[in-house]
Amino acid sequence: MHKFSHAIVRRPCKALVDGITSAPELGKPDYQLALKQHDAYIEALQACGVDVTVLEADERYPDSCFVEDPAVITRCCAIITNPGAASRNGEKFEIVAAVRQFFPEDKIEYITAPGTLEGGDVMMVGDHFYIGRSARTNAEGIRQFIAILEKYGLSGSEVPLEKVLHLKTGVNYIENNKMLVAGEFVAKPDFAHYERIEIPESEAYAANCIWVNDTVIVPEGYPAVKAAVESCGYPVLLVDTSEFRKLDGGLSCLSLRF
Numbered sequence: 001m002h003k004f005s006h007a008i009v010r011r012p013c014k015a016l017v018d019g020i021t022s023a024p025e026l027g028k029p030d031y032q033l034a035l036k037q038h039d040a041y042i043e044a045l046q047a048c049g050v051d052v053t054v055l056e057a058d059e060r061y062p063d064s065c066f067v068e069d070p071a072v073i074t075r076c077c078a079i080i081t082n083p084g085a086a087s088r089n090g091e092k093f094e095i096v097a098a099v100r101q102f103f104p105e106d107k108i109e110y111i112t113a114p115g116t117l118e119g120g121d122v123m124m125v126g127d128h129f130y131i132g133r134s135a136r137t138n139a140e141g142i143r144q145f146i147a148i149l150e151k152y153g154l155s156g157s158e159v160p161l162e163k164v165l166h167l168k169t170g171v172n173y174i175e176n177n178k179m180l181v182a183g184e185f186v187a188k189p190d191f192a193h194y195e196r197i198e199i200p201e202s203e204a205y206a207a208n209c210i211w212v213n214d215t216v217i218v219p220e221g222y223p224a225v226k227a228a229v230e231s232c233g234y235p236v237l238l239v240d241t242s243e244f245r246k247l248d249g250g251l252s253c254l255s256l257r258f
């Protein structure tokens with residue numbers, strides 16, 4: 001499996017409180033607490049042996065700390081997406097500057113209109129990429145994305161989504177053929193050949209864990225998920241993401257790992 005040496009994150013901005021949410025009943029994020037949680041997230045990545053590039057907060061884009069969405073980084077190339085959420089679309093112009101520090105121009109690819117795609121809909125399993133077709137990622141975006149992958153000898157396949165925001169809201173690969181699945185992903189035939197670890201509905205949010213170099217980072221406060229991941233033999237690092245959850249954001253959304 002491919003170990004990660006780098007990660008890119010962006011500091012939450014004050015406008016975070018106005019980010020997109022499907023769960024206004026959870027209240028607005030506390031900006032100071034979000035910063036503290038972001039600090040802890042960076043420390044967890046560093047503890048996994050990753051060199052973290054921290055981009056400055058960008059007040060023009062409330063959701064810009066969710067850097068996973070405007071880009072996807074593969075072992076062969078970086079793909080700048082075309083986010084389907086109008087208020088987030090401009091984030092693609094900002095992330096490309098950071099990506100250029102690591103990839104030459106001929107290894108940077110772009111999803112273009114009318115295609116839309118967000119990185120939260122992309123799950124990497126080795127050299128294969130599952131792509132969720134969602135309210136943010138359309139058929140044309142997926143077609144372009146798979147064509148780019150194939151140019152580099154990689155492959156991709158579409159997974160239709162029914163309820164969740166992004167593919168990785170409910171399914172996450174933690175290597176060694178193991179996959180955390182919640183809700184609509186428990187029974188999807190696409191994932192039948194993996195060892196699926198079913199996450200109870202009460203902890204579905206925490207299906208969004210990230211494998212980083214043989215440690216799994218798990219959101220704090222979800223004991224069933226922590227126990228399930230530990231039973232797979234992985235050391236676990238806990239990071240509290242309560243303020244990002246208020247905006248439908250999870251652990252994977254907060255970094256690009258490569």
Ligand code: CIR
Pocket residue numbers: 019020021063066068069085088119120121166168169247248249250252253
């Ligand atoms: C949004 O709705 O775009 C943000 N509030 C949350 C993005 C979460 N990103 C992700 O799941 N990859």
